[in-house]
Amino acid sequence: xxxxxxxxxxxxIRYRVHPRTPLILAAGLEKRLKESEVRFRFMxxxxxxxxxxxxxxxxxxxxxxxxxxxxxxxxxxxxQDISSRGQPSYGENLSWNIWRVTKEHTPQGSIxxxxxxxxAASADLRRNVNxxxxxxxxxxxxALESSSPCVDQSIVHAxxxxxIGIARIGDSATEYYIGPEVVDPPSEPxxxxxxxxxxxxxxxxxxxxxxxxxxxxxVRELTGENADIKWTVHLAxxxxxxxxxxxxxxxxxxxxxxxxxxxxxxxxxxxPSRRRFPIPVRAVLRxxxxxxxxxxxxxx
Numbered sequence: 364x365x366x367x368x369x370x371x372x373x374x375x376i377r378y379r380v381h382p383r384t385p386l387i388l389a390a391g392l393e394k395r396l397k398e399s400e401v402r403f404r405f406m407x408x409x410x411x412x413x414x415x416x417x418x419x420x421x422x423x424x425x426x427x428x429x430x431x432x433x434x435x436x437x438x439x440x441x442x443q444d445i446s447s448r449g450q451p452s453y454g455e456n457l458s459w460n461i462w463r464v465t466k467e468h469t470p471q472g473s474i475x476x477x478x479x480x481x482x483a484a485s486a487d488l489r490r491n492v493n494x495x496x497x498x499x500x501x502x503x504x505x506a507l508e509s510s511s512p513c514v515d516q517s518i519v520h521a522x523x524x525x526x527i528g529i530a531r532i533g534d535s536a537t538e539y540y541i542g543p544e545v546v547d548p549p550s551e552p553x554x555x556x557x558x559x560x561x562x563x564x565x566x567x568x569x570x571x572x573x574x575x576x577x578x579x580x581x582v583r584e585l586t587g588e589n590a591d592i593k594w595t596v597h598l599a600x601x602x603x604x605x606x607x608x609x610x611x612x613x614x615x616x617x618x619x620x621x622x623x624x625x626x627x628x629x630x631x632x633x634x635p636s637r638r639r640f641p642i643p644v645r646a647v648l649r650x651x652x653x654x655x656x657x658x659x660x661x662x663x
Contacts, residue, residue, distance in 0.1 A: 375410040375418060375471045377425055380438060393445050401440040406432040418472030456495055458486035518574035518582050528568030534619070535562040542566045561620075596651075606631075606657060614659065626659035 380403045395401055410416045411430045417423055444450070460482040461470050470479070490497050530542055538558040556564050572585040572592065585592065609615045614627035635654045637645045 373467075377408045377410070377416075379406055379408070379432065380404070396440060396443050396445055398442070400442045403438040403440075404434050405436040405438050406434050408432045419474055421474055456490065456493065458482065458489075460486070514580065514582075515576040515578060516582055517576055518585075519577050521572050521574050521585055524571050524573060525568075528570060530568045531566040533563035533565035535560075535564045538562075539565040539567045541569050544569065609657065609659075624661050626661050628660040630658045632656050632658050 392401070408425055408427070409430050410418075410425070415429065416425045445454070460479065461475060462479045462482075464470070470476075487497055528542075533539070533556075535558045540556065558564055572590075574582045574585050574590075576582050583589070609629050610631075614625070614629060617624045617626055633655050637648050637653075640648065
């Protein structure tokens with residue numbers, strides 16, 4: 364009810380809240396409130412004809428031509444993040460009841476009386492199911508000092524990136540460079556890819572390990588400073604197709620520092636001792652478990 368100052372009479376009214384800003388339910392409200400405040404016009408409609416405007420028949424529309432809604436106030440929702448940590452659960456535990464008003468604005472009619480009981484019983488049941496105390500919060504929930512979301516820092520598994528590494532072979536004895544790790548790497552000087560003797564540096568692929576939490580989010584990179592890491596290497600492809608192709612063709616062409624070599628008479632040699640190779644090369648072949656080699660003849 365509304366106590367009008369002019370007539371000093373209590374007149375039953377209906378009220379409605381009309382959005383000043385278009386919203387699309389919860390998702391729209393969340394997005395809108397992150398960008399700016401939201402305003403509603405609070406409007407009341409006076410009951411000017413009791414017979415045509417019954418209190419206990421909710422399906423009967425009060426004519427807005429006979430009693431146009433009057434804008435008496437603005438309802439302002441300040442800019443905020445309603446999805447921030449703790450906010451959804453805080454709002455879930457609140458309740459709505461039209462009887463939470465002053466005596467002058469006591470709801471009228473049997474429907475309002477029923478809503479008073481039903482709304483209270485619904486709130487009590489929901490709180491009981493959720494395992495929280497009955498009653499409204501006694502104070503406003505304080506704003507978080509930081510708007511940063513809470514991130515689970517517990518690492519439950521790790522992954523290696525990139526999933527596959529591609530590196531170019533070079534003929535430099537000892538020098539190498541790390542291959543591109545970004546889509547658009549910066550350009551390097553012309554002599555960057557060759558050593559002092561002009562040999563092509565070998566390209567290395569660098570792999571990184573990242574730790575993930577239970578939600579599949581990256582927590583941090585794992586390094587020797589914050590984790591115990593043990594790398595193992597094995598040769599995955601022991602019979603590359605190029606071997607079969609060279610055998611089938613009876614030879615191949617090989618280019619070394621701009622010089623073309625015609626190779627022929629390919630044969631597979633089993634040599635676990637690897638004595639025909641220089642000592643540094645033997646160590647590498649032993650590491651990868653290479654015991655079989657291809658021997659080709661050249662006329663140059």
